[in-house]
Amino acid sequence: MNGACGVSHGTLRLTNDEKAMRDGKEGPAVAAAMDLLVRYGEALGAERLCDTRNVAGTMTQPSPVKARLVQEGGWHKAFSVINLDSDEEFEIPHMRVPTCQLQQGFGEDALGVAPYPPAMVELQGDAEAFYGGHGVNILATCTPYQVGNLPVRGEHVAWMESSAVVYANSVLGARTNCEGTASTGAASLTGKIPCWGNHLPENRHGTHLVEARVPVDGFLEWGMLGYFVGDLVQENRPVVTGTLAQPDLADLKHFGAATASSGGVELYHLPGITPEAPTLEAAFAGAVPEAVPYGPGERRAIYDTLNSQGSSTDVDFVLLGCPHASLDQLAWAARALDGRKLSAELWIMTPRALRAVADRSGYTEIITRAGGRVLTDSCPAMSRAAPQGTRVFATDSAKQAHYLPAILGIEAWFGTLEECVDAAVTGTWRGELP
Amino acid sequence: MILKGRGIVPGRAEGEALVSHETISGWGGIDPATGTIIERRHELSGVCFTGKVLVFPGAKGSSGWSGFFQATRLLGTAPLAMVFTVLSTKSALGAVVTRVPTVTDLDTDPVTAINTGDHVVVDADHGLVTVVPVLRPPEQ
Numbered sequence: 001m002n003g004a005c006g007v008s009h010g011t012l013r014l015t016n017d018e019k020a021m022r023d024g025k026e027g028p029a030v031a032a033a034m035d036l037l038v039r040y041g042e043a044l045g046a047e048r049l050c051d052t053r054n055v056a057g058t059m060t061q062p063s064p065v066k067a068r069l070v071q072e073g074g075w076h077k078a079f080s081v082i083n084l085d086s087d088e089e090f091e092i093p094h095m096r097v098p099t100c101q102l103q104q105g106f107g108e109d110a111l112g113v114a115p116y117p118p119a120m121v122e123l124q125g126d127a128e129a130f131y132g133g134h135g136v137n138i139l140a141t142c143t144p145y146q147v148g149n150l151p152v153r154g155e156h157v158a159w160m161e162s163s164a165v166v167y168a169n170s171v172l173g174a175r176t177n178c179e180g181t182a183s184t185g186a187a188s189l190t191g192k193i194p195c196w197g198n199h200l201p202e203n204r205h206g207t208h209l210v211e212a213r214v215p216v217d218g219f220l221e222w223g224m225l226g227y228f229v230g231d232l233v234q235e236n237r238p239v240v241t242g243t244l245a246q247p248d249l250a251d252l253k254h255f256g257a258a259t260a261s262s263g264g265v266e267l268y269h270l271p272g273i274t275p276e277a278p279t280l281e282a283a284f285a286g287a288v289p290e291a292v293p294y295g296p297g298e299r300r301a302i303y304d305t306l307n308s309q310g311s312s313t314d315v316d317f318v319l320l321g322c323p324h325a326s327l328d329q330l331a332w333a334a335r336a337l338d339g340r341k342l343s344a345e346l347w348i349m350t351p352r353a354l355r356a357v358a359d360r361s362g363y364t365e366i367i368t369r370a371g372g373r374v375l376t377d378s379c380p381a382m383s384r385a386a387p388q389g390t391r392v393f394a395t396d397s398a399k400q401a402h403y404l405p406a407i408l409g410i411e412a413w414f415g416t417l418e419e420c421v422d423a424a425v426t427g428t429w430r431g432e433l434p
Numbered sequence: 435m436i437l438k439g440r441g442i443v444p445g446r447a448e449g450e451a452l453v454s455h456e457t458i459s460g461w462g463g464i465d466p467a468t469g470t471i472i473e474r475r476h477e478l479s480g481v482c483f484t485g486k487v488l489v490f491p492g493a494k495g496s497s498g499w500s501g502f503f504q505a506t507r508l509l510g511t512a513p514l515a516m517v518f519t520v521l522s523t524k525s526a527l528g529a530v531v532t533r534v535p536t537v538t539d540l541d542t543d544p545v546t547a548i549n550t551g552d553h554v555v556v557d558a559d560h561g562l563v564t565v566v567p568v569l570r571p572p573e574q
Contacts (some may be wrong), residue, residue: 036530042524043442043536057499064467065508085504160497177523180500182531197523235492235522264494264522381462383472406474408460 012194013042013048020189029080029090033186036085040183041194050195053097053155054174056144056164057184059083059136060127061104062120063384070123075130083185092189095135099188101128102161103142103324106385107352107377112376116385136188138320140377141351143253143324145172148353153275155201158187162264163257163323163399169267171252173275175199178266184424198267204276206269207282208233211291211305212242214299219432220416222251223398224302226258228294231302235264239283241271242294252328257323258398303433306398306414309405313429315413317390318420319404321349322379322397325358329417336361336421341372345387346424354375372424381407394423394431435565437517437547439453439540441558442526447515447535448555449564451548452486454478460499460528469511487554488513489544492520499524504531517544517563537563 022034037049037205059079068148069078077089084090105124106116128138139147142161145168151157153173159165160179168174177197179187187193197203210232216225229238238259247255247270259265269277320333327350333348348367350358355376358364364374380386381403386393394413395401401414413423415431423429456477456503458464469484484506493499504514516529516536529536535558548554548565555564 039443039530040527041570043530044521044523045440063505081508082501082504161496162495165497177522180497180527180531182500182504183523183527193483235520320485403462 010042011045011047012038014038015361018049018192027089027093028274029084029092030096030189030406031059032080032084032086032088032090034192036182036186037190037192041196044194044196046196047193048195049192050156050199050266051191052156052158052187053191054149054151054155055099055184055188056102056149056157056159056161057083057099057188058102058104058160058181059131059185060101060124060138062123062127067123070130075127078186083181085182092134095188097188097191098137099135100137100139100144101131102139102144102164103378103382104140105378106375106383107140110375110378111415113120113373114383114385115388117381139351139353141324143351144355146249146324146326146354147351156193157282158184158193160184162260162266163253164182165266166256166260166268167253169198170256170269170274172370185322199356202285204267205237205285207236208238208240209289209291210238210240211293211357212240212292213295215243215245217245219250219396222255222289223258224299224306225294226255227262227306227398228260228263228298230261230263230300232292233263233265237267237269238265239269239271239277239280241280241291243268244273245271248328253323253326254397292398300433304402308413309401310392310429312392313386315392315394315427315429316344317393317401318344318346318424319349319380319393319395320346320417320420321396322395322400325354327354330354330358330363331361332417333421334366336417337370337372338366340421340425342368342424343427344424345390346372347380348372348374349379350374350376382403386410392429394420394429396420435547437540437542437544437563437565439537439561439563440497441537441561443529443536445535445557446555446557446559447487448553449485449487449514451489451550451552452478452481452483453545453548453550454488455488455545456491457492457494459495460502460524461496463495464502464506466502466509466511469506478558483513484511485514487515487517489517489558490519490546492493492518492544493522493524493528497524500527500531503528507518507532517548517554518555519543519545534561537561550555
């Protein structure tokens with residue numbers, strides 16, 4: 001099959017059911033999946049696999065390689081080569097455990113809005129039919145925890161998408177590493193994933209302490225704190241205390257995504273707030289390290305960093321909803337846009353399931369009447385597409401401000417929802433640090 | 435000079451080293467069609483790693499890392515071998531699906547021990563990285 005396993009030092013011990021899968025008892029696709037998990041587990045130095053009944057991966061998003069494989073051998077071939085990392089082509093069975101599709105490319109709602117190839121939209125629609133028929137829940141969002149995939153504390157899951165991984169580990173107390181396309185593909189057909197890293201309780205304690213000395217209250221402040229913390233600790237596990245107001249889902253969605261953009265944080269603790277840290281002491285395995293302060297100077301520096309990618313204040317595009325907007329964020333955007341008339345393009349990204357609620361609640365109509373768009377499935381960074389001719393964009397998301405300038409070669413401004421709406425109305429960025 | 439570590443993808447390859455002192459992103463960091471690093475502020479921005487022994491501190495960024503490196507294999511732009519300092523799920527899975535000889539967990543940090551242009555033998559079957567420095571003219 002795919003290269004030899006067994007370079008490594010045979011650290012991985014398989015159970016009888018895992019050996020049976022590897023040896024083909026469940027068919028060749030499952031055997032290929034187990035082969036990938038063995039190669040990956042041995043590379044990590046894992047000692048065993050763990051059972052999972054919750055996989056969040058990616059199969060539907062079009063790419064040039066995928067389009068070619070589909071043309072050659074259909075979706076069975078695309079899944080075999082990309083999601084199982086195999087050279088052979090297998091008949092793909094029904095997913096063994098509950099599996100969902102994360103964010104993907106733009107969908108039909110973006111046709112004529114985003115400069116994105118209609119052929120890709122069509123290919124993706126075809127993929128949704130195939131994978132839906134094989135047991136994949138097409139959630140099509142970077143925030144599966146908002147729309148029906150909410151793991152419980154202590155549950156072993158196999159998720160991709162850095163902002164979802166950090167939310168699952170930290171806010172929900174589920175256990176996942178930052179998985180990839182092939183490992184989640186293999187997990188979906190086996191219900192197994194290497195028991196390594198964040199799956200082991202001894203690897204879930206804090207490593208660094210940050211103390212906020214400025215009030216952290218609201219979406220902007222949580223995003224800036226996250227960007228500071230990620231840059232500070234990189235791949236480590238921060239614990240944050242101090243002058244923190246009670247966060248809500250949107251605040252922690254933004255905070256975690258920011259820590260996973262400036263750094264590679266997969267797990268953090270907020271003592272008294274997140275589930276695995278009832279106290280500061282509980283957040284650390286042993287001694288509590290000396291705190292790194294987040295004061296007015298650090299806050300100012302982070303704001304300036306996030307706003308160092310813009311020189312022109314002529315904004316032609318505003319992007320909200322990264323990670324995908326919560327229902328509350330859609331409601332707030334509708335209130336801010338009610339009765340306004342936009343001069344710049346404004347997109348709010350959200351899961352399609354939440355857009356249905358926004359439609360029903362009248363939010364979509366208010367946003368659309370102002371000239372904005374509620375879009376689903378994707379984002380400008382994932383689909384590499386902003387409105388035609390965009391040179392300068394504004395966003396309330398630290399993550400999008402981090403990635404989009406590099407991906408699309410455009411300038412960026414970062415600020416509050418109100419500042420972004422003001423920029424969309426006036427065409428001018430007038431934000432400043434509150 | 436021989437660095438001792440752990441081979442995580444089997445095989446043996448030798449060639450010219452390309453050393454990155456900064457971590458590498460997959461999604462938003464490389465272009466699989468050309469095998470090039472595209473992150474704008476990266477020290478190797480615009481540099482092609484195809485056919486080189488890629489030496490780097492580790493993986494950063496999106497969980498798409500492994501998928502992008504897998505695509506370099508499928509498009510024929512993969513590096514010849516990989517040698518990296520810090521093992522994570524991204525770099526481990528990325529090396530596995532790129533399927534090039536890979537060594538990590540070394541006794542010396544490869545990023546400081548190896549220079550771009552050095553001739554390197556990556557023996558992942560035995561976890562060994564042999565470095566033959568290339569003599570350079572003194573800097574002007």
